[in-house]
Amino acid sequence: MSREKILAAVKQNKPAPVPLPEMLSFAYPVTDLTAAFTAAITKAGGATNIVKKGQPLTPAIKALFPDAQRIADFIEGDTTTNAALLQQPALLDVVVLKGQLGVAENGAIWVTDKDCVERVLPFITQHLVLVIDQPTLVGNMHQAYAVMGQQNPDYGVFIAGPSKTADIEQSLVIGAHGPRSMQVFIVEP
Amino acid sequence: MRVALFIPCYVDQFYPQVAIATLKLLQHLGLEVHYPMQQTCCGQPMANGGFEHLTHSCNSNFIKAFDGYDYIVSPSGSCVLHVKDHLHDHQQETKATQIRQRVYELCEFLTDIVQVQSIKASFPKKVALHQGCHGQRGLKLAASTETVVPWFSKPVQLLKMVEGLELVDLDRPDECCGFGGTFCVTEEAVSSAMGLSRIADYAKHDAHVVTGTDMSCLMHQEGLIKRRKLNMQILHISEVLAAGL
Amino acid sequence: MHTKPIPHAEAASAFLENKERVQWHDETLWFVRYKRDKIVNEIPEWEQLRDLASQIKDHTLSQLDQYLGQFEAAAIANGVTVHWAADAADHNRIVHSILAKHKAQKIVKSKSMLTEECHLNEYLETQGIEVVDTDLGERIVQLNKEMPSHIVLPAIHIKKEEVGEIFHQHLGTEKGASDPLYLALAAREHLRQKFLAADIAITGVNFAVAETGAIVVCTNEGNADLGAHLAKVHIACMGIEKLIPRTEHLSVFLRMLARNATGQNITAYSSHFRKPQPGSEMHIVIVDNGRTTQLGREAFRNSLKCIRCGACLNTCPVYRRSGGHSYHNATAGPIGAILAPNLDMRKNADLPFASTLCGSCTDVCPVKIDIHNQLYQWRQVLTQEGHVPAAKAAGMKVMAGVLASPARYSFAGKWARKLLRWFPSLALNKTFNPWAKQRDLPAPPKESFREWYQKNGGSK
CATH class of the missing domain: 3.40.50 (Rossmann fold)
Structure with missing residues (x-):
């Protein structure tokens, strides 16, 4: 009954119709999207690594996390190991996932539930590695939604950097609840 | 061009030198400036205090004072804004509207209407x-x-x-x-x-x-x-x- | 809740007694605004985005019933259970009924100003259920048994030494610790245990997309996601004003929200929840609690466009010097001062007067709410409804009489100046005249301008 009450009150109290504005497409003025993306994600506490297509990522990831014991790599790792690791996601050191696209203006990477295997993985891991193909980089959020706006995954998230907080005296602390670091591999064709 | 000087009440009472400076400045630029004696206050103290409904007689008096001038100029952005936003009088709304459109703060009057290019003042501080x-x-x-x-x-x-x-x-x-x-x-x-x-x-x-x-x-x-x-x-x-x- | 709170001026005055803290509070929040200025200036189309955001919200409000219906239908089709709450009590009962159905005891909650507004935690406590707030700032104030003092920076009024003491008492950290890194990591360990053990996660909602039934939640800590993904049940609580028509509209709001809030390009996580996880439940509670009333108030309805970025708090010179608690309302600052009287005029009659009407809030607002004009309008409404002191009303009546007549005005002015010259101590009496507490009065001149003008005329 609250539903009917609320909808009736809205109907009665809403103003005269106002047209929906036409969406403007704002161009992104920068041409070097890789550099812009790198600058944005670095500002957000992350880092990028530029690699060539076909180049194996595992050695580079091992080098970045020399002490990591439990690495769930959903790009180059094997399924059996990953399945075993998923039994205790809270103990994961590193999770490697594929991202669908990157936004140069803010360093955000679009990841859906299909990409992250389990929704909690990009959040519960101590360190997150996202891999994106360089040609998927777009300029700004308008362009990002133009690409994936009709996709409507069950769950999707823009991830821009590691988990962070500034809730104690505005001092920035990286690694609030989620990943303490975020590495992005940009795969050039 | 007939310019009316609108001097906020507290400037009139406590800072006459500011009103005098404004008058001199406008006269120096060759303008015909009048100070309508009918004016008191724009009513802002009451309105901002939540008593806009008590400003009616104040508004009528303001219209009486400033009706018919080409420009109304005041050395106060705040009072001018109040007049621009809130001067209404249902018995003489046309006049109120005219005043709202003709009232200017001193600086904007100088830059936009008079379009002064130079001022002879010197103030080495x-x-x-x-x-x-x-x-x-x-x-x-x-x-x-x-x-x-x-x-x-x-x-x-x-x-x-x-x-x-x-x-x-x-x-x-x-x-x-x-x-x-x-x-x-x-x-x-x-x-x-x-x-x-x-x-x-x-x-x-x-x-x-x-x-x-x-x-x-x-x-x-x-x-x-x-x-x-x-x-x-x-x-x-x-x-x-x-x-x- | 039902007693009259300490008036803003009094609470502000108490807050200002600790000069060092006020200065820190002011400068820290000013720095947030500075970072915001810097980053919005990197977007040449910023003002166009503001227009667009404002128009999208205006449009949505003008067809809110349709969009609510569309959203509900889409959400149900997505397998989400949708609840409707007319007011705070209704909302709290609904949330409690979901918890009760699942016999849930361990609840984690990420930031939601709506649940603060509804006093959900207090309600659930009376039902014997403890909710753990997982946003670090909210956890700090929760452990300290306080309300957030800022909608984006809940613990901005608390110094790190105090956080150290709170954590020492509740989390067993070292006594005297004040290093933010150490304290934040301690909270991380503490809250990870809570996430892993949680039965049910409650989150707020930043945006609700009518066409898809999806809700979008933005955090930097990742706490909304950790909670929602680890628990079997996700309850998302939202006000009816969170709706936007289409997914593509998110591009406008997500470009603005974090930039305007904290000076970041975007929050670390912008999560789009459309369907429950396989094997889990998802509930959305849609809440009115006065919003439809506000929608009907022509002068105030566009306050419902607010996306809770908090920029009007950061920029407000009064907020920065009086602290969030002085507003005795879940949402503090300028936006709180125009939302609160709608909920309870008597209780919140002081808030629209806690402003100089400087207009900075209006200029900083990403959805162009004319906040300072609404403060002015609330003053008129509150006066008309009899929520101002009788003495003030009487004084204003006298003033109106004097100012309506040039003769009475000249007479009063002349005598006021004479009295001040004859009895200067009158003007400096700090008891009768708050002006004089920290300020001198101007020296009364011998003659007013009109007297001078009458003598000297218009002559050059």
Whole structure:
């Protein structure tokens, strides 16, 4: 009954119709999207690594996390190991996932539930590695939604950097609840 | 061009020199300026206090005083904004509308209507400008730092014409001083704290003179300065622009 | 809740007694605004985005019933259970009924100003259920038995030494610790245990997309996601005003929200929840609690466009010097001062007067709410409804009489100046005259301008 009450009150109290504005497409003025993306994600506490297509990522990831014991790599790792690791996601050191696209203006990477295997993985891991193909980089959020706006995954998230907080005296602390670091591999064709 | 001088009540009573400077400045520019004796106050103190419904007779009196002039000019952004936003009279709304369209704050009148290119004033001192909020954000006398628009400032444009005047850059170029009408007494503690922040900013940048487009903001800050016996002089922008005329 | 709170001016005055803290509070929040200015100036189309955001919200409000219906239908089709709550009590009962159905004891909650507004935690406590707030700032104030003092920076009024003491008492950290890194990591360990053990996760909602039934939640810590993904049940609570028509509109709001809030390009996580996880439940509670009333108030309805970025708090010179608690309302600052009287005029009659009407809030607002004009309008409404002191009303009546007549005005002015000259101590009496507490009055001149003008005329 609250539903009917609320909808009736809205109907009665809403103003005269106002047209929906036409969406403007704002161009992104920068041409070097890789550099812009790198600058944005670095500002957000992350880092990028530029690699060539076909180049194996595992050695580079091992080098970045020399002490990591439990690495769930959903790009180059094997399924059996990953399945075993998923039994205790809270103990994961590193999770490697594929991202669908990157936004140069803010360093955000679009990841859906299909990409992250389990929704909690990009959040519960101590360190997150996202891999994106360089040609998927777009300029700004308008362009990002133009690409994936009709996709409507069950769950999707823009991830821009590691988990962070500034809730104690505005001092920035990286690694609030989620990943303490975020590495992005940009795969050039 | 018949220009009526609209002098805020507290300027009339406590800062006649500001009104005189404004009058002299306008006359110096060759304008025919009248001071209608019928005027009292724009009614802002009541309206901002929540008593706009009591301003009717004040509004009627304002219309009586200023009807028929080509321009109405005032050395106060705040009072002008109030008139522009709230002067209504259902018995003579056409006249009220005309007045709302013809009322100008002094600086915008000089830059936009008179379009002065030079001023003969000389004022060889380090000056800080306090941008009164109602003038700045309300009348758009200057770009506000919150918005992403090309920078402009009508008061600065004028002050730059004054010989020898050195305008200092402030850390917070357009923060409110805390006067706020009745706010200055009902929220005395916050009001004073805000004013003292402004004064600290002026002092940090070694300004010995503080000017602005609203004497009300300046009166509040002058009160704080005098109580602390600081070496800082307060002058309305009309006094600076008329210096040495 | 039902007693009259300490008036803003009084609470502000108390807050200002600790000069060092006020200065820190002011400068820290000013720095947030500075970072915001810097980053929005990197977007040349910023003002166009503001227009667009404002128009999208205006449009949505003008067809809110349709969009609510569309959203509900889409959400149900997505397998989400949708609940409707007319007011705070209704909302709390609904949330409690979901918890009760699942016999849930361990609840984690990420930031939601709506649940603060509804006092959900207090309600659930009376039902014997403890909710753990997982946003670090909210956890700090929760452990300290306080309300958030800022909608984005809940613990901005608390110094790190105090956080150290709170954590020492509740989390067993070292006594005297004040290093933010150490303290934040301690909270991380503490809250990870809570996430892993949680039965049910409650989150807020930043945006609700009508066409898809999806809700979007933005955090930097990742706490909304950790909670929602680890628990079997996700309850998302939202006000009816969170709706936007289409997914593509998110591009406008997500470009603005974090930039305007904290000076970041975007929050670390912008999560789009459309369907429950396989094997889990998802509930959305849609809440009115006065919003439809506000929608009917022409002068105030566009306050419902607010996206809770908190920029008007950061920029407000009064907020920075009076602290969030002085607003005695879940949402503090300028936006709180125009929302609160709608909920309870008597209780919140002081808030619209806690402003100089400087207009900075309006200029900083990403959805162009004319906040300072609404403060002015609330003053008129509150006065008309009899929520101002009788003495003030009487004084204003006298003033109106004097100012209506040039003769009475000249007479009064002349005598006021004479009295001040004869009895200067009158003007400096700090008891009768709050002006004089920290300020001198201008020296009364011998003659007013009109007297001078009458003598000297218009002559040059």
